[in-house]
Amino acid sequence: MLAAVVLCGCGGNEETVSDTTGYYFSVFPEEKPGEIRLSSWDDEFNFQVESAGDDREFAVSFFCDYEQIPMEINGSVCQTFYVDGNDSGEYSFSLGREPEEGQIHKLTAIMTAYSDVLTADQDDVPFSTKDSIILNFDLIIGDAKDMTTFSHKAETEEELYDTQGSGIVINTFTDEIASKVPQKEVHVNAGEELTLQYHAGGYTENDFLIFVTAGYEQMRLNGENYLYFEHLPSRKMAAGFCQMSTPDTPGRYEVMGYVIPDPFSDSGVSDEHADESYRFTLVVE
DSSP: OOTTSOOOSOOTTOSSOSSTTOEEEEEEOEEETTEEEESSTTOOEEEEEEEOSSOOEEEEEEEETTEEEOEEETTEEESSEEEEGGGOEEEEEEESSOOOTTEEEEEEEEEEEOTTOOGGGOSSOSOOTTSEEEEEEEEEETTOOEEOOOOOOBOOOSEEEEOSSOEEEEEOOOSSOOOOOOOSEEEEOTTOEEEEEEEEEOOSSEEEEEEEEETTEEOOBTTBSOEEEEEEOTTEEEEEEEEEEOOSSOEEEEEEEEEEESTTOSSOOOGGGOEEOOOEEEEEO
């Protein structure tokens, strides 16, 4: 389903941009692959964004235990930091909120290219499902030794089916369960409950979670930060419906879904094991 999509970015473990139109994202320093260590929760650490070829904007955001967390950068606190392609380089930042003390946390960093572009305004659709680079780390603060305790309420999917690929598709079709590319533009009222259809999974070890952002800020799904699926048959895709509360402020928001396999493992995972959905534009009226 998603295997034929062309990768237009390069992974966070590379030191240089891999081609003339690619982009690069890394978070450092890593104690070892998949592990970020801080002496204190408000210590500064770094991310790097590099762009080659196209002039484009990038959105950078961080999630702690799969909940979006503010960043303190350049003397101000924000949910999402935007990098102009001409200003790509290295940035120092700290967490804008203290995580639970004494625990090892999951830190997810997402950088999305073309954050200044809306799908609804484009002639060529759909966007690639590889607009983002997603990095997952274990965040160890001080002498913390135990992984934080997660809520493991597992969702019940409505359908399972065989697939030759893996990843996630989000759309707003409600007449039947079908893996369709979303409409370019969906109109809703502010603060209403929007039904989303998801198709996610297809991994060898089929435990995963999904979450959704609108305007690069996390939305609630069924009243939760994420939906978690547990112990599904290997290589099976899970499909069903969920409810998302739309933003309270009218405007145009780019919507993206993300899937993180094996999210509660005892070690960090690389960007190669996370996927995103096709984008669509949510018009809130």
